[in-house]
Amino acid sequence: MTSILTSIKHTMSGINLFFKERNAQIQLSFGIIAIIMGVILKLNTMEWIAVLIAIGMVLIAEMFNSCIEQVCDFNTLEIDPRIKVIKDMAAGAVLIAALISIAIACFVFIPKLL
Numbered sequence: 001m002t003s004i005l006t007s008i009k010h011t012m013s014g015i016n017l018f019f020k021e022r023n024a025q026i027q028l029s030f031g032i033i034a035i036i037m038g039v040i041l042k043l044n045t046m047e048w049i050a051v052l053i054a055i056g057m058v059l060i061a062e063m064f065n066s067c068i069e070q071v072c073d074f075n076t077l078e079i080d081p082r083i084k085v086i087k088d089m090a091a092g093a094v095l096i097a098a099l100i101s102i103a104i105a106c107f108v109f110i111p112k113l114l
Contacts, residue, residue, distance in 0.1 A: 018063050027062050027098075031055035034105060041112040050108055054101035061097035065090040 018024050034051050043051065068090040072083045 018066060021066055023094075024059070024062055024066065027058050031059065034109075037109060041109065043108065043112075047108045050104050054104040058094070058097045058101050061094045065094045 019028060034055060038048060038051055069087055072086055076083065
């Protein structure tokens with residue numbers, strides 16, 4: 001039981017550290033706005049599932065991106081074109097997740113607003 005509690009403690013520490021980052025705060029803010037809009041517009045179950053998956057997808061992509069950046073910076077702080085490729089690809093994954101979440105938001109929220 002102690003190892004489970006220790007694991008949870010470490011997990012919560014990682015999540016707390018993640019949400020101190022600027023990009024994580026921005027992504028979380030958009031997620032909260034989507035949840036508030038969902039409550040106001042009374043989303044049905046399938047719409048909630050789509051919105052929550054989109055929010056989760058973006059936050060998970062951003063967290064992985066942050067981890068990749070930390071590992072790359074731990075490796076070297078010098079400019080290395082190989083590390084730039086790694087960081088750019090990780091950032092690109094976040095952008096793709098964000099664009100898909102915007103598309104989902106459009107499909108869910110625009111009909112309700114019209």
